């Protein structure tokens with residue numbers, strides 16, 4: 470097949486596409502075939518400056534609109550995204566290799582949810598009145614931070630762009646967004662659609678580039694806030710650079726999350742949760758529960774049922790809606806994951822399912838399950854970001870909580886049990902930001918999403934995200950004479 474996903478130009482600044490071919494080339498590769506489907510160019514310093522200048526100059530007028538007016542633009546953009554869901558989903562599939570079956574329901578639609586939700590609350594972002602003695606009072610004003618930078622990972626390109634843009638714009642900020650160099654296409658569509666929805670020019674700009682472009686955005690003195698979705702090593706660098714300029718940050722980073730399955734759990738639900746938490750998007754999901762602790766009593770039944778169900782996964786052409794499991798995003802990611810599978814075998818884990826690259830074009834790897842994994846093995850400690858599940862045995866609750874928390878990460882955690890009090894007791898002791906009882910990996914826009922420990926700072930989605938994209942000014946008003954000591 471010959472797919473062409475070439476956009477009009479690499480960047481979208483001040484309401485229009487713009488190109489500068491002197492920037493380093495960025496080749497967009499369709500993961501299911503390895504073919505180049507578009508070539509873009511990394512932003513030059515001049516392009517970066519144009520984007521920041523456009524966002525900076527648009528911010529005052531955007532913030533001066535009422536929240537209701539800003540919200541109307543976001544809600545219109547959400548409607549357009551939903552109308553074009555199929556085209557946007559196909560583009561997302563070409564960019565990421567994720568099956569269309571997934572992108573139709575979890576990518577552009579999730580972006581639309583965020584625009585709709587934050588568009589809906591934009592008009593009610595207010596301060597408060599605080600009465601004091603003698604009739605004095607303080608009122609607070611919720612103000613935008615200013616120019617925000619968003620930097621994305623490659624696994625959910627549309628969703629990440631919208632999860633950052635929606636709360637930022639609702640609060641009256643403007644944004645320069647840099648997608649991952651691996652998946653640069655769909656953020657441009659979000660920028661185009663916002664303009665079509667009536668957004669003023671310059672409030673949402675997209676520049677392409679590698680880490681150096683991200684770094685030049687983070688260090689620019691015009692920038693008030695940086696929101697990154699990426700790995701912990703990148704997060705460390707970006708957080709440090711932002712701290713130097715005392716900028717606000719949101720860090721959505723990696724994980725190695727535990728999923729604990731007690732022997733009284735519904736086996737079928739636990740297997741479903743483990744599948745969702747390990748193999749959706751070919752395992753390239755930050756919140757995945759890749760350390761699956763299974764109580765000894767149901768271990769073999771769990772492995773048997775899991776293998777039976779994995780054998781029914783339809784691996785193949787991501788554009789075929791019957792396909793439920795696609796390739797990894799890139800050859801590089803395929804090699805990283807294959808390296809982890811080799812380590813699992815070398816360190817003595819038992820391969821229960823998969824483990825092989827598929828003998829076909831594209832970056833396909835079978836869903837892979839290791840059992841008898843112990844806490845010290847590399848595959849139980851490091852984020853793999855691919856379709857590799859580690860099953861660990863446990864005997865009792867106290868033991869499994871301590872082992873589940875023995876990690877530097879703290880993004881997600883899940884518990885499967887039919888014992889109501891145990892479910893809440895255990896989840897209350899797990900060190901993670903996004904937790905699940907008897908399900909896994911759902912991320913509705915209404916709920917806060919984000920990690921603790923090394924997995925991140927701040928929360929996306931929910932009303933809480935507003936606190937990360939605005940700050941309060943307080944105004945003390947005296948109704949009395951001013952008393953001074955002399």
Ligand SMILES: NC(=O)c1ccc[n+]([C@@H]2O[C@H](COP(=O)([O-])OP(=O)(O)OC[C@H]3O[C@@H](n4cnc5c(N)ncnc54)[C@H](O)[C@@H]3O)[C@@H](O)[C@H]2O)c1
Nearest residue numbers: 621622623648649679680683684699700703721722723755
């Ligand atoms: N917590 C979450 O919400 C979430 C969601 C998706 C992915 N992730 C994480 O993202 C990682 C996978 O994505 P990735 O490989 O694209 O991550 P990455 O850290 O390699 O890159 C993320 C982004 O940062 C940019 N970047 C790299 N160096 C930079 C620098 N010095 N300054 C500024 N920007 C820089 C990259 O160009 C890219 O756009 C995984 O660790 C995954 O867990 C987290």
